[in-house]
Amino acid sequence: xxxxxxxxxxxxxxxxxxxxxxxxxxxxxxxxxxxxxxxxxxxxxxxxxxxxxxxxxxxxxxxxxxxxxxxxxxxxxxxxxxxxxxxxxxxxxxxxxxxxxxxxxxxxxxxxxxxxxxxxxxxxxxxxxxxxxxxxxxxxxxxxxxxxxxxxxxxxxxxxxxxxxxxxxxxxxxxxxxxxxxxxxxxxxxxxxxxxxxxxxxxxxxxxxxxxxxxxxxxxxxxxxxxxxxxxxxxxxxxxxxxxxxxxxxxxxxxxxxxxxxxxxxxxxxxxxxxxxxxxxxxxxxxxxxxxxxxxxxxxxxxxxxxxxxxxxxxxxxxxxxxxxxxxxxxxxxxxxxxxxxxxxxxxxxxxxxx
Amino acid sequence: xxxxxxxxxxxxxxxxxxxxxxxxxxxxxxxxxxxxxxxxxxxxxxxxxxxxxxxxxxxxxxxxxxxxxxxxxxxxxxxxxxxxxxxxxxxxxxxxxxxxxxxxxxxxxxxxxxxxxxxxxxxxxxxxxxxxxxxxxxxxxxxxxxxxxxxxxxxxxxxxxxxxxxxxxxxxxxxxxxxxxxxxxxxxxxxxxxxxxxxxxxxxxxxxxxxxxxxxxxxxxxxxxxxxxxxxxxxxxxxxxxxxxxxxxxxxxxxxxxxxxxxxxxxxxxxxxxxxxxxxxxxxxxxxxxxxxxxxxxxxxxxxxxxxxxxxxxxxxxxxxxxxxxxxxxxxxxxxxxxxxxxxxxxxxxxxxxx
DNA sequence: ACTCAACATGAAAACGTTTACGTTGCCGCC
DNA sequence: GGCGGCAACGTAAACGTTTTCATGTTGAGT
Numbered sequence: 001x002x003x004x005x006x007x008x009x010x011x012x013x014x015x016x017x018x019x020x021x022x023x024x025x026x027x028x029x030x031x032x033x034x035x036x037x038x039x040x041x042x043x044x045x046x047x048x049x050x051x052x053x054x055x056x057x058x059x060x061x062x063x064x065x066x067x068x069x070x071x072x073x074x075x076x077x078x079x080x081x082x083x084x085x086x087x088x089x090x091x092x093x094x095x096x097x098x099x100x101x102x103x104x105x106x107x108x109x110x111x112x113x114x115x116x117x118x119x120x121x122x123x124x125x126x127x128x129x130x131x132x133x134x135x136x137x138x139x140x141x142x143x144x145x146x147x148x149x150x151x152x153x154x155x156x157x158x159x160x161x162x163x164x165x166x167x168x169x170x171x172x173x174x175x176x177x178x179x180x181x182x183x184x185x186x187x188x189x190x191x192x193x194x195x196x197x198x199x200x201x202x203x204x205x206x207x208x209x210x211x212x213x214x215x216x217x218x219x220x221x222x223x224x225x226x227x228x229x230x231x232x233x234x235x236x237x238x239x240x241x242x243x244x245x246x247x248x249x250x251x252x253x254x255x256x257x258x259x260x261x262x263x264x265x266x267x268x269x270x271x272x273x274x275x276x277x278x279x280x281x282x283x284x285x286x287x288x289x290x291x292x293x294x295x296x297x298x299x300x301x302x303x304x305x306x307x308x309x310x311x312x313x314x315x316x317x318x319x320x321x322x323x324x325x326x327x328x329x330x331x332x333x334x335x336x337x338x339x340x341x342x343x344x345x346x347x348x349x350x351x352x353x354x355x
Numbered sequence: 356x357x358x359x360x361x362x363x364x365x366x367x368x369x370x371x372x373x374x375x376x377x378x379x380x381x382x383x384x385x386x387x388x389x390x391x392x393x394x395x396x397x398x399x400x401x402x403x404x405x406x407x408x409x410x411x412x413x414x415x416x417x418x419x420x421x422x423x424x425x426x427x428x429x430x431x432x433x434x435x436x437x438x439x440x441x442x443x444x445x446x447x448x449x450x451x452x453x454x455x456x457x458x459x460x461x462x463x464x465x466x467x468x469x470x471x472x473x474x475x476x477x478x479x480x481x482x483x484x485x486x487x488x489x490x491x492x493x494x495x496x497x498x499x500x501x502x503x504x505x506x507x508x509x510x511x512x513x514x515x516x517x518x519x520x521x522x523x524x525x526x527x528x529x530x531x532x533x534x535x536x537x538x539x540x541x542x543x544x545x546x547x548x549x550x551x552x553x554x555x556x557x558x559x560x561x562x563x564x565x566x567x568x569x570x571x572x573x574x575x576x577x578x579x580x581x582x583x584x585x586x587x588x589x590x591x592x593x594x595x596x597x598x599x600x601x602x603x604x605x606x607x608x609x610x611x612x613x614x615x616x617x618x619x620x621x622x623x624x625x626x627x628x629x630x631x632x633x634x635x636x637x638x639x640x641x642x643x644x645x646x647x648x649x650x651x652x653x654x655x656x657x658x659x660x661x662x663x664x665x666x667x668x669x670x671x672x673x674x675x676x677x678x679x680x681x682x683x684x685x686x687x688x689x690x691x692x693x694x695x696x697x698x699x700x701x702x703x704x705x706x707x708x709x710x
Numbered sequence: 711a712c713t714c715a716a717c718a719t720g721a722a723a724a725c726g727t728t729t730a731c732g733t734t735g736c737c738g739c740c
Numbered sequence: 741g742g743c744g745g746c747a748a749c750g751t752a753a754a755c756g757t758t759t760t761c762a763t764g765t766t767g768a769g770t
Contacts, residue, residue: 022489022511024755024756024757025756025757025758026756034719034720035719035720035721036720036721036756036757036758037719037720037721037722037758037759038718038719038720040757040758040759041718041719041758041759044758048717048718048719049718049719050717050718050719053718053719067485067488067489068489068756068757069430069489069755069756069757070429070435070488070489070490071426071427071429071430071435071489071755071756071757072426072430072725072755072756072757072758073756073757073758074425074426074429074725074757075424075426075427075430075724075725075726075727075755075756075757075758076724076725076756076757076758076759077725077757077758078725080425080426082469082490089455090451091448091451092447092448092451092650093446093447093448094451095450095451095454096445096446096447096449096450096451099450099454099470099472100444100472100473103470103471103472103473104473107471107483112469112471112486112487112490113469113470113471114437114467114468114469114470115454115458115468115469115470116458116462116467116468117454117455117458118455118458118459128462130422131467132467133422133425134377134422134423134424134425134426135425135437135467156377269654295447295651296650296651296654299624299651299654299655300654300655301656379725379726379727380726380727380728381726389749389750390749390750390751391726391727391728391750391751392728392729392749392750392751392752393748393749393750395727395728395729396728396729396748396749399728403747403748403749404748404749405747405748405749408748408749423726423727424725424726424727426725426726426727427725427726427727427728427755428726428727428728429727429755430725430726430727430728430754430755430756430757431726431727431728431729431754431755432727432728432755433755
């Protein structure tokens with residue numbers, strides 16, 4: 001079998017930068033004088049190959065700058081080593097932190113990350129979902145329009161999936177979301193603890209899950225810790241403007257509330273603007289607090305007391321959960337529903353901390 | 356050839372949710388009574404197939420919910436229809452906008468997006484770069500440590516690549532960056548136009564490309580429009596703290612500067628804090644301006660005059676450029692270097708606008 | 711010395727596509 | 741009526757892996 005056939009596509013001649021097409025496993029096999037099977041074994045598990053042949057193969061591989069062809073491996077292995085993240089139109093810190101958390105956890109598992117973001121409507125999300133078919137081993141899904149029907153329609157039922165912050169609780173899928181409820185309770189307890197009695201809540205957009213849970217936490221905390229305090233709601237939509245309007249409404253209330261808890265930071269900031277314009281001092285006359293701990297929160301005057309959620313952790317834990325699901329496909333994990341903790345950050349706007 | 360062999364893995368029985376493994380092209384071929392070649396033809400170009408057979412094939416495909424196996428296609432086609440984005444550790448709005456721009460442009464071209472983010476050092480970036488080998492048709496690369504040597508070392512020379520905001524100008528690669536220079540000039544011209552004479556510049560971190568270009572723009576504008584105005588530099592590092600310290604230095608200067616131009620918004624905000632503490636009114640006594648137009652810029656008091664760069668456009672244009680390169684591999688496009696425009700946003704901190 | 715297990719290795723099948731190349735059947739033209 | 745050409749379609753060869761199976765080869769146990 002000694003033939004004179006040179007490696008067909010590899011360097012011609014000797015020194016250095018010869019233009020070479022990417023080497024395949026066959027080239028490595030020839031270079032190391034073994035069969036392709038041995039190369040595969042040596043480079044993967046390393047079992048079933050002598051230490052010295054393995055060594056020789058490894059050397060040949062690096063010499064040829066061999067990189068296994070991803071597609072070929074996927075084809076036979078039926079694993080892509082890639083997970084997909086389907087995300088809605090997200091902005092700012094939230095998005096970047098989420099991706100960071102996912103990416104880090106994925107990299108730790110040796111997985112690649114295929115992202116598809118900015119889906120405004122269900123149709124766009126469905127298209128993106130289909131396009132990911134077969135390119136990913138699992139799916140991280142955060143979508144406001146991901147109701148049960150949508151999922152059953154568009155999701156391959158055998159694809160491991162973890163839902164993040166979605167409406168439907170963990171009946172058929174794994175899910176993970178931020179502890180809105182607990183966070184809101186903490187905030188109300190804080191406000192009560194520093195002596196406030198009449199706490200008004202500025203709601204988020206109707207139908208929004210996060211907003212709803214935060215409202216729930218507010219109600220729960222009141223009934224369990226201060227059953228005599230009134231439940232006062234104002235409409236909002238997470239926008240700064242709506243917070244401003246809510247602030248104006250607060251001004252007209254008699255007796256005047258002594259604290260405002262907005263369902264997110266932007267509304268809290270808008271609310272503070274309205275109060276300031278009316279000459280009301282925060283926190284002396286009215287305490288104000290928000291939710292999210294956006295970067296801006298510590299820069300407004302006074303700095304905003306708020307609830308911090310570790311978004312990167314949301315992404316990271318979701319990735320962990322997905323990884324488990326991928327590694328143990330038989331194990332039933334549907335129905336698991338975890339929450340990532342929220343943390344109270346006390347700043348000047350509730351008067352309990354100097355800065 | 357009429358046999359009774361049922362499609363082996365497909366539904367057993369009839370109605371609805373029968374558990375089925377994913378259908379392959381063979382299943383479709385059998386279902387439509389044609390060869391696999393015809394299926395491929397019908398589903399791709401559609402040439403070389405009768406309209407009616409094509410129709411029949413298409414029906415069979417949808418009936419079986421056929422989705423071509425991505426890996427198999429990649430293997431034979433040698434195209435992944437995926438582009439990779441290698442990004443450093445980015446935060447907040449910048450990151451999310453960049454991804455949004457890239458993602459949208461990629462989707463418009465039918466390309467998937469593989470991201471790898473959060474690379475602090477060159478080693479991590481190199482690993483990530485290698486891992487993307489063969490999984491992508493092109494690369495979008497933004498990396499502070501992407502010098503020429505690094506690229507030549509780790510980048511397959513035949514992989515279309517577009518550099519974003521990197522140090523080395525377009526000698527060997529396509530590059531794209533924000534017009535720091537032009538933006539800074541615009542800002543200085545604005546400050547001069549409203550009557551300021553002594554404009555101090557707060558520098559960014561040494562070695563930072565963006566910071567350097569902004570400083571250059573500042574110098575250029577001064578020499579060309581106000582050669583008599585002094586060039587005054589203060590050290591900074593893009594952090595709010597450093598802006599605060601710079602602000603304190605400004606306070607001690609005699610004659611006192613009448614305007615501050617910080618290399619980014621956070622430093623401008625820090626600077627304003629220092630001035631406020633000293634009882635100096637912005638913009639009446641000293642005007643302050645920044646660069647970036649971070650979301651916070653419009654919420655500080657007074658709202659910050661700054662330079663807005665359309666980050667999404669940076670990503671989108673980079674993707675466009677990369678797409679061109681992928682579609683026309685022979686065409687030499689190395690050396691192209693585009694800049695995305697910057698825009699002056701005048702707000703209260705330079706006193707030229709009410710709010 | 712003979713058997714049997716254990717082990718290193720190679721040959722070849724499989725994964726699901728695309729595509730170059732044949733093969734047919736049909737039509738028009740001489 | 742034979743012949744060339746064209747269009748539709750099928751056959752089979754690739755693509756680069758992993759993995760099963762078969763085949764030595766060795767070493768230990770009797």
